[in-house]
Amino acid sequence: MRYSRTLTSLSLLVVSAAEDFTKHVDVFMGTQNGGNDFPGVARPFGMVKLGPDLLQSGTDSYSGYLSNGAFSGFSMMHEQGTGGAPKYGTVSQLPLVGNISDPLSNITVSRKVADEGSIGYYKAQTGDGVEVELSASARAGIYRYNFPSGSQGNVLVDVSHVLPSFRGQGLGQNYMGGDLLILADGHYEGSGVYDNGWNEAPDWTIYFCGYFNSSATSNKTYSATGAAKSVEQPSGFVSSSSGSTRVGGLFSFSDSEVISRVGISWISTKQACDNVNSEIPAGTSFESVVDGAVSDWNTEVLSKIVTTNTNDTSLSLLYTSLYFMHLIPTNQTGENPGWTSSEPYYQDIFTFWDLFRCSTSLMQILQPTAYEEQIRSLIDIWRFDGYLPDARSSNYNGRTQGGSNADNVLADAYVKGVRGAVNWEDGYKAMVKDAEVTPPNYPVDPMAPDSSTHEGRGALPDWLSLGYITPTFTRAVSRAVEYAYNDFGLYQVASGLGKDDDARKYLNRSRNWRNHWNPDQTSLGFSGFVVPRNSTGFINVDTLNAGGYWMDPYYEASAWAYSFADVHDMQEMIKMMGGTETVLNRLNTMFTEGASGSSGTIFDPTNEPMFNLPYLYHFIDRQDLSVSQSRKVAKSDYSTGVTGLPGNSDAGAMQTWLLWNMIGLYPITGQTTFLIHSPWFESMTIDLGDGKTLHITSTGGDGNGDTNIYVQSLKVNGQAWERNWLTWDDVFAKGGTLEFELGPTAVNWTSGELPPSPASE
Numbered sequence: 001m002r003y004s005r006t007l008t009s010l011s012l013l014v015v016s017a018a019e020d021f022t023k024h025v026d027v028f029m030g031t032q033n034g035g036n037d038f039p040g041v042a043r044p045f046g047m048v049k050l051g052p053d054l055l056q057s058g059t060d061s062y063s064g065y066l067s068n069g070a071f072s073g074f075s076m077m078h079e080q081g082t083g084g085a086p087k088y089g090t091v092s093q094l095p096l097v098g099n100i101s102d103p104l105s106n107i108t109v110s111r112k113v114a115d116e117g118s119i120g121y122y123k124a125q126t127g128d129g130v131e132v133e134l135s136a137s138a139r140a141g142i143y144r145y146n147f148p149s150g151s152q153g154n155v156l157v158d159v160s161h162v163l164p165s166f167r168g169q170g171l172g173q174n175y176m177g178g179d180l181l182i183l184a185d186g187h188y189e190g191s192g193v194y195d196n197g198w199n200e201a202p203d204w205t206i207y208f209c210g211y212f213n214s215s216a217t218s219n220k221t222y223s224a225t226g227a228a229k230s231v232e233q234p235s236g237f238v239s240s241s242s243g244s245t246r247v248g249g250l251f252s253f254s255d256s257e258v259i260s261r262v263g264i265s266w267i268s269t270k271q272a273c274d275n276v277n278s279e280i281p282a283g284t285s286f287e288s289v290v291d292g293a294v295s296d297w298n299t300e301v302l303s304k305i306v307t308t309n310t311n312d313t314s315l316s317l318l319y320t321s322l323y324f325m326h327l328i329p330t331n332q333t334g335e336n337p338g339w340t341s342s343e344p345y346y347q348d349i350f351t352f353w354d355l356f357r358c359s360t361s362l363m364q365i366l367q368p369t370a371y372e373e374q375i376r377s378l379i380d381i382w383r384f385d386g387y388l389p390d391a392r393s394s395n396y397n398g399r400t401q402g403g404s405n406a407d408n409v410l411a412d413a414y415v416k417g418v419r420g421a422v423n424w425e426d427g428y429k430a431m432v433k434d435a436e437v438t439p440p441n442y443p444v445d446p447m448a449p450d451s452s453t454h455e456g457r458g459a460l461p462d463w464l465s466l467g468y469i470t471p472t473f474t475r476a477v478s479r480a481v482e483y484a485y486n487d488f489g490l491y492q493v494a495s496g497l498g499k500d501d502d503a504r505k506y507l508n509r510s511r512n513w514r515n516h517w518n519p520d521q522t523s524l525g526f527s528g529f530v531v532p533r534n535s536t537g538f539i540n541v542d543t544l545n546a547g548g549y550w551m552d553p554y555y556e557a558s559a560w561a562y563s564f565a566d567v568h569d570m571q572e573m574i575k576m577m578g579g580t581e582t583v584l585n586r587l588n589t590m591f592t593e594g595a596s597g598s599s600g601t602i603f604d605p606t607n608e609p610m611f612n613l614p615y616l617y618h619f620i621d622r623q624d625l626s627v628s629q630s631r632k633v634a635k636s637d638y639s640t641g642v643t644g645l646p647g648n649s650d651a652g653a654m655q656t657w658l659l660w661n662m663i664g665l666y667p668i669t670g671q672t673t674f675l676i677h678s679p680w681f682e683s684m685t686i687d688l689g690d691g692k693t694l695h696i697t698s699t700g701g702d703g704n705g706d707t708n709i710y711v712q713s714l715k716v717n718g719q720a721w722e723r724n725w726l727t728w729d730d731v732f733a734k735g736g737t738l739e740f741e742l743g744p745t746a747v748n749w750t751s752g753e754l755p756p757s758p759a760s761e
C-alpha cells in the first residue's frame, strides 16, 4: 500500500501538478535474491540513507534490509546494492515497549507485518506494536513513532550498532568506541568510531545529533562492557575509547506519537546539529519531508527520461532503475573529514570495478552537473590522499579488485568533453601515478597479501618490467587485462592534452594484455585464451572454471570472460581468436545453454565482467545478434519484483545495464563510441541538460521491446544511418534524434565501418 501525501503549501501544489514519476518506483525491487537494493529513504546522492536493519544470524544484510529476521535498529547510513560484506548500519534508533532493564544487550524486536515503502517514505511495524515511519533529507532523517497507547514507549540509541557480517572472511565491521551526551533541553549528541567492512577501512568517526518533539519521562545513558549487564551512567553522559565498552542511551515517553529528527556529520556534533536544524527544523511536519523527497526525485532524477509508454511493467523497470542508480556516490561536499578544499567531495563509490563498464557514462548523460563534481572530487582525492579511489567508502580508498579503474572513468569523461572546472593536467597526473608508482603494500590485505588492494595497481612491478603479471601476484590475469584497459585510458587523455610521447607509450602498453594470450590454450574446441604465465611460459588452466576470488589468477570470472575484456583492441582480439567466423561461434557458445557441459550459460548475467559481452557481435558486423542476445538477457534475467535483479545491484551498476538496453545504445567506456542496438519504446526523450535532448523513436516494434526487436533502418538526426555505432558528438554533445524502424526479422541494415578498435592499428 502506498503512502498518500497531503499537500501542505502552494509551492508543493505547483510541483505536484507536474507528473509524479515516483509512482512507478518500487523501492523493494531487487531487494532479495542477492540484489541487495536499499529500500529505505534517501535523497539523490544523499548522505543519509535511513532504513531498517534486520538481523538474522548467519545471513549478511548488505543494505540493512532483509525480508525476514528481526529489527536491530533503524539506522541513518547504508550502501546501495553492494555485496562482499556489509558496510555502515550506523547511527541507529530502535523503538521498544515497556521497562527495559538491560538496554545494551543487543536487543532485537520482531516484525509484525511486511514493511511498506515508496520514494521518501518507509513504514515498519514491530512485533510489540510500534509503528515506525521514516523520511529523510540529504544529511538528516526523521522518525515518526506510534507506540501502543497505555504502554511506555522507548527509543534506544545504541552507539555500538553496526551491520554485522557472518561470512567469516574477516570483513565484519567493528565498533571501536563512542560517546553520548544528553543535553538540558533533552536532545542528544555524540559520535561513534568503527572500522573494517568490505573495504577493510581503518577507524572512521561519524557524529550525530538527535531531537525528540516531546519531552521524555526519563532519559538515561548506559555503558556495557563485554556481555555484562548495562550500567546506568550519571549526568547524562557516557563515553568509551574502546570497542569493548558499548555506550548508548534510552529515552522513555508517555506520549504515544513521538517524532525524532536526527542529523549526521563527518565533521562534528555541531555540524550534525546544524545539518538537522537547517534541513528539518523543529516543527517540520513529517509529510513535508516526504513531499520534499518526492519533489527532489521527480525534478533531479526521474523526469530526466520521459516516454509515451504506458505499460506498468516497463515504466516500473525504467523509473526504478533510474532511482537505484542515484543513491550512491554520496555527495559529501562540506563533509570531508580528511582535508580542507574548495573542490566538491563525493565518496561511497563502491565500486568503479562495477561502475566503469556502463554506469558512469550514463551518470554523465543524466547528471552532467553532479558528474563534473564527481570527476573533480576524484582528482581532489588523488591530490590529498595520493591516489585515485576505486571503492572509496568511509573516506578510505580501498578496495581495488582489478585495475585502477578510475583511470577508465577519467578517460571516458575526458573524451566526452567533461570540462567545467575540472583541472585535467592534475587529472592526468593522477592517472600517471596509477600507471607508474606502485602503492605500498600496507596495510596488508589478508585475502590478497601479495600487493596493495588499497589503491593504485599493486601488481605494477611486473607490468612495468615484464609487460605481463606473473603468479607472484594474485589475480594476475584479470589484473593484466584491466591494467591494459587503464593504460588505454592514459593514452586517450595524453593524446587530448598533446602529450604525444606519453600517448605512444601508453597505447603500446595498452596492448600488453596480448602477452597473456596463449594461442594453444583450448576449450570447447576454441583456442586462444588469456592465461597465467611466468618467464618460463604459459601456465595451463581450466578455462571454464578458473574464475575465482582474491587469491586466484582470475577474479570473479573465467578465462572465457577475460579473453574478451580489452575492447579497445577488438580487431586484434578477433584475429587472435581465429577470425570473424570463429568469434561468432565463440560468442554464440557463451550464450548456449549447457555448452560448457553444466547447466546454464558460460555468459554470466549476475556480475559485471561480462556486461559488454552480448554487444560484442557489433565488432563482427552482426548487430542483429547483439540485439537478440542482449534483449534476451534484459527480458529474462531482469524483472519487476523483489527478485528482479540477476545479481548484486552494485551501486546501481545492474540497473544501468538495463537502462542502456531500453535506450538502444551501449557505451564503450574510454571511447566516444556507442554501439547501436534497438530501443524498447516508441518514444523516449532524455534530458541532457542545458536545454538539449536526445529523442529516440521507433516504429514497427511492440512498444515494450518484447517482439519485433530487429532494426530495419535508422535515421540519426534525420539522416539515413548505416554504421552500427555512433559517437558522443553525433547525438549527445548538442542533443539529437534517433529514428528506428523495427521489425520481426533481422535484415542487413548496416554497412560501412565497424566500431573503432584504436589499439589494433
Ligand SMILES: *[C@@H]1O[C@H](CO)[C@@H](O)[C@H](O)[C@H]1NC(C)=O
Pocket (backbone or CB within 6 Å): 098, 099
Ligand atoms: C516499570 O518500572 C517502574 C519503575 O521501576 C515500576 O514502577 C513499574 O511497575 C514497572 N512496570 C512493569 C510493567 O514492570
Ligand SMILES: *[C@@H]1O[C@H](CO)[C@@H](O)[C@H](O)[C@H]1NC(C)=O
Pocket (backbone or CB within 6 Å): 144, 213, 214, 215, 255, 257, 258, 259
Ligand atoms: C510530536 O509529533 C507528533 C506527530 O506529529 C504529534 O502527534 C505529537 O503531538 C507531537 N508531540 C508534541 C509534544 O508536540
Ligand SMILES: *[C@@H]1O[C@H](CO)[C@@H](O)[C@H](O)[C@H]1NC(C)=O
Pocket (backbone or CB within 6 Å): 104, 105, 106, 226, 227, 228
Ligand atoms: C552484544 O554484542 C557485542 C558485539 O557482538 C558482544 O561483544 C556482546 O557480548 C553482546 N552482548 C550481549 C549481552 O550479548
Ligand SMILES: *[C@@H]1O[C@H](CO)[C@@H](O)[C@H](O)[C@H]1NC(C)=O
Pocket (backbone or CB within 6 Å): 182, 183, 184, 185, 186, 215, 216, 217, 218, 219, 235, 236
Ligand atoms: C534529560 O536529561 C537532561 C540532561 O542529562 C536533564 O537535564 C533532564 O532533566 C532529563 N529529563 C528527564 C525527563 O529525565
Ligand SMILES: *[C@@H]1O[C@H](CO)[C@@H](O)[C@H](O)[C@H]1NC(C)=O
Pocket (backbone or CB within 6 Å): 311, 312, 313, 314, 704, 706
Ligand atoms: C507490458 O509489458 C510486459 C513486459 O514487457 C508484457 O509482458 C506485457 O504483456 C505488457 N502489457 C501490455 C498490456 O501490453
Ligand SMILES: *[C@@H]1O[C@H](CO)[C@@H](O)[C@H](O)[C@H]1NC(C)=O
Pocket (backbone or CB within 6 Å): 331, 332, 333, 334, 369, 370, 373
Ligand atoms: C553537492 O552538495 C553541495 C553541498 O551541499 C551542493 O552545493 C552541491 O550543489 C551538491 N551537488 C549536487 C549535484 O547536488
Ligand SMILES: *[C@@H]1O[C@H](CO)[C@@H](O)[C@H](O)[C@H]1NC(C)=O
Pocket (backbone or CB within 6 Å): 467, 504, 505, 508, 509
Ligand atoms: C612498445 O612496446 C614494445 C614491446 O614492449 C617495445 O619494444 C617498444 O619499444 C615500445 N614502443 C614504444 C614507442 O614505447
Ligand SMILES: *[C@@H]1O[C@H](CO)[C@@H](O)[C@H](O)[C@H]1NC(C)=O
Pocket (backbone or CB within 6 Å): 534, 535, 536, 537, 539
Ligand atoms: C613457471 O610456472 C611453471 C608452472 O607452475 C613452473 O613449473 C615453472 O617453474 C615456473 N617458472 C618460473 C621461472 O617460476
Ligand SMILES: *[C@@H]1O[C@H](CO)[C@@H](O)[C@H](O)[C@H]1NC(C)=O
Pocket (backbone or CB within 6 Å): 624, 746, 747, 748
Ligand atoms: C548479413 O550478412 C552476413 C554476411 O555478410 C550474413 O552472414 C548474415 O546472415 C546476414 N544477416 C542477415 C540477418 O541476413
